[in-house]
Amino acid sequence: xxxxxxxxxxxxxxxxxxxxxxxxxTVTMLLRTPASRLSTEDVRQVLxxxxxxxxxxxxxxxxxRGEAYAEWCPDECDFAEVHAASEESVPExxxxxxxxxxxxxxxxxxxxxxxxxxxxxxxxxxxDHALVDEQSMLLIKRQLAAPxxxxxxxxxxxxxxxIDRKASEEAxxxxxxxxxxxxxxxxxxxxxxxxxxxxxxxxxxxxxSVAVPPSFRxxxxxxxxxxxxxxxxxxxxxGPGVIGYPWGGRNxxxxxxxxxxxxxxxxxxxxxxxxxxxxxxxxxxxxxxxxDHADVPFTTVTGLGSxxxxxxxxxxxxxxxxxxxxxxxxxxxxxxxxRDSRPPEVCKxxxxxxxxxxxxxLRLLLDEEIAGYGAREFGARxxxxxxxxxxxxxxxxx
Numbered sequence: 391x392x393x394x395x396x397x398x399x400x401x402x403x404x405x406x407x408x409x410x411x412x413x414x415x416t417v418t419m420l421l422r423t424p425a426s427r428l429s430t431e432d433v434r435q436v437l438x439x440x441x442x443x444x445x446x447x448x449x450x451x452x453x454x455r456g457e458a459y460a461e462w463c464p465d466e467c468d469f470a471e472v473h474a475a476s477e478e479s480v481p482e483x484x485x486x487x488x489x490x491x492x493x494x495x496x497x498x499x500x501x502x503x504x505x506x507x508x509x510x511x512x513x514x515x516x517x518d519h520a521l522v523d524e525q526s527m528l529l530i531k532r533q534l535a536a537p538x539x540x541x542x543x544x545x546x547x548x549x550x551x552x553i554d555r556k557a558s559e560e561a562x563x564x565x566x567x568x569x570x571x572x573x574x575x576x577x578x579x580x581x582x583x584x585x586x587x588x589x590x591x592x593x594x595x596x597x598x599s600v601a602v603p604p605s606f607r608x609x610x611x612x613x614x615x616x617x618x619x620x621x622x623x624x625x626x627x628x629g630p631g632v633i634g635y636p637w638g639g640r641n642x643x644x645x646x647x648x649x650x651x652x653x654x655x656x657x658x659x660x661x662x663x664x665x666x667x668x669x670x671x672x673x674x675x676x677x678x679x680x681x682d683h684a685d686v687p688f689t690t691v692t693g694l695g696s697x698x699x700x701x702x703x704x705x706x707x708x709x710x711x712x713x714x715x716x717x718x719x720x721x722x723x724x725x726x727x728x729r730d731s732r733p734p735e736v737c738k739x740x741x742x743x744x745x746x747x748x749x750x751x752l753r754l755l756l757d758e759e760i761a762g763y764g765a766r767e768f769g770a771r772x773x774x775x776x777x778x779x780x781x782x783x784x785x786x787x788x
Contacts, residue, residue, distance in 0.1 A: 421512070445549075567686040701736050
């Protein structure tokens with residue numbers, strides 16, 4: 391009998407999105423070294439080790455006869471060496487590779503390409519988001535340093551992690567959090583229904599960093615959410631504002647297991663929200679109430695009978711800057727930020743924030759044809775509200 395595992399909430403959501411759009415959701419990583427520093431064979435051995443030590447990379451998302459599941463389909467690592475005419479042509483080559491991967495719904499969970507140009511070596515990893523979340527990408531990044539022997543117990547641990555997470559989701563999907571979200575969605579009012587659309591690859595905009603005041607204490611994350619909501623109000627987004635963002639929650643016992651154990655949580659901003667001086671504080675208190683119920687699966691929230699279908703106004707990616715270099719088969723490499731990408735079909739824009747030291751770096755992926763407003767216009771309002779929110783807090787006494 392074929393080895394099958396049940397799908398977790400995020401896996402099901404990503405899988406259904408892929409079936410509807412004909413494109414898989416992906417997470418990517420591009421690592422660069424000086425020219426001719428990476429050995430093709432050394433990189434191949436490291437990537438082969440990554441596939442063998444992480445069972446998630448040998449599963450495929452399947453839909454058959456009304457049933458959704460992950461099927462065990464072990465295969466060799468999908469790796470090849472390609473050549474670019476110059477370093478300037480690497481982004482175009484990267485886009486073509488990612489596009490091909492996304493369109494191959496039955497393809498492997500990971501593809502890797504060593505893109506060589508006269509100026510540098512670029513290792514591109516593309517992974518199926520339904521099988522690998524952002525936290526798992528950090529694990530894979532550390533595994534690139536050197537090959538290691540596969541541990542036969544890892545497959546059983548992966549299965550145990552899936553079963554453990556599934557049980558947690560089922561408990562949360564029938565607990566008090568369901569009532570909380572049902573009432574919160576009902577109070578928010580009528581949600582816009584975003585029609586299906588084909589997105590396109592567009593440039594990613596960057597904005598001046600926002601300095602974090604030395605007196606600031608606590609989490610910056612809810613203030614980032616607040617600033618995006620306020621910027622959306624400024625550009626005249628109608629209806630309730632909805633921002634989706636990934637939230638962890640995996641059992642600490644499986645913290646070293648690669649997989650997709652995340653949940654998507656929504657931040658709601660009902661129409662008529664105040665913009666008084668104390669509005670950031672009110673919003674943050676409301677956000678903490680939402681986070682108390684962040685374990686309710688996103689697929690459960692979208693099925694609560696409200697007009698919320700799962701389409702969000704924006705998606706937020708919030709990360710902390712990692713080490714300046716990544717070890718790839720013994721060679722130090724620098725992680726390169728993508729210049730362009732394709733926005734998710736479930737939202738109008740993707741906002742990215744990286745915390746680096748005492749500053750917040752802002753990036754924005756917004757299709758102006760779909761949104762109806764400009765990326766620079768929105769970015770300016772976003773930066774204004776974020777600067778205002780984190781600078782106007784009263785200084786805490788020591």
